[in-house]
Amino acid sequence: MADQRRSGGVQSIARAFTLLELVAANGGVMGLSQLSQESGFPLPTIHRLVRTLVDLGYLRQEPSRRYALGPRLLLLADSSETMLNHVAIPHLRRVVDSAGETTNLAMLDGDQVAYVAQAPGSHSMRMFTEVGRRVSPHCTAVGKALLGESSETEIRELLARGGMERHTPHTLTDPDEFIAQVAQCRERGYALDEGEQEVGVRCVAVVVPSTSTRLAVSMSGPVPRMSDELVESAVPVLTKAAAALAADLG
Template sequence: MPTSRTPDASAESAAARPAGGVQSLERAFDLLERMADAGGEVGLSELSATSGLPLPTIHRLMRTLVACGYVRQQPNRRYALGPRLIRLGESASRLLGTWARPHLARLVEATGETANMALLDGDEVVYVAQVPSKHSMRMFTEVGRRVLPHSTGVGKALLAGAPPEEVRALLARTGMPAATARTLTTPEAFLGALEEVRRLGYAVDDNEQEVGVRCLAVPVPDSPTAAAISISGPAGRVTEEAVTTIVPVLQQVAEELSAELAASGQPG
């Protein structure tokens, strides 16, 4: 889930800005991220309070973002993230999947099972990359497929760090339909599963999305957007005994992918 920004973050970023950085650009992107943290819609006074920037500066930046289509002004005078960001997000998601594929291929080689990468997009989980197992009996999830978080291992991994009240609000919006007899269908059960994820360091989908299929998932630490990787396979292969060998590989690959994403975000 997004990390809240402190009011002095703009000053900190200005201090850390490399030579040649453009302050107005940094401030504009900071405001966009603050809007995302706030759920996508804010008022100017809220942005001023959280960013520490004066209202005239924020108003000038928001006018520019509105003119470019990255922000829109609502009838209630509040500002919302604009439709042009969707194309950027879709392109970035595809690129993220491209970066992930070599890491997922390592997972397949090490575990023998299908490897996936998923993001949290709004209230849904979307799969952005997959490398299939070489077994004739294997799991296949179409890239671009969207599922509800409560019935998947990646969903649990993605939400494990979220405050309980945010998780409850999400579940209230999506509902908790049962995909199988094993699906968790109450907020209490799901919150209990998230506590287990935090304790163990990994998530399990035990026949909850599809009968006969088990998945193991871990979050990608420090990802710029909430991301998780997983392996999935027949329950007869992804056994309790196999967990002890698969999970360390998952965690190592997640750390390596995190490092690559961090490096890609550094100025050249």
């Protein structure tokens, strides 16, 4: 905080955004004690900031006495998704220029994955995802990539809340198997969806590093075109695009 004061930052504003980001990162709902513990701010400060954020509509109090993200954040969310789409599209198009297949940007939004930007592939075939679509993380490559920074306990809790609906014969419905694939993604730097969301569609995804919002870039296409060789060549292109996007987002 001393650095923020020296650079002209307003401490209370910085702390308010810290609290909002913590609530968002913890599934959208947190108690005051947990907020104090994770932020390092004293409880009186937490009380004051939370009361202000509730008054402004950016937080709301649940019957459980915990605090959830408020409806006024939707105004910011709409604008931020438009900005994110604008910033991401050039990077996604460069992946399409290199690999030819449809490329997407997705974000972790609560317990779901939301697709926020897309560059269509160069082939004449329908899109397998579209901007605005929301899906469960357990059946997508982007979901596996996005949950790479989550603990095993957090992943199990998320899966328990949302369930693991079977969409195809290949959908993962065992939490242990899903967690093993998330760990594999961490180790090798990319995740795969082998027809787990849609039959005949293969997808590869990498996480966008060092961003406050969890983002992932993916490339998807029909299995005959998404060969092992194409996936292998696409991973470094996706990784480069993700790093460039992270740099643009600052």
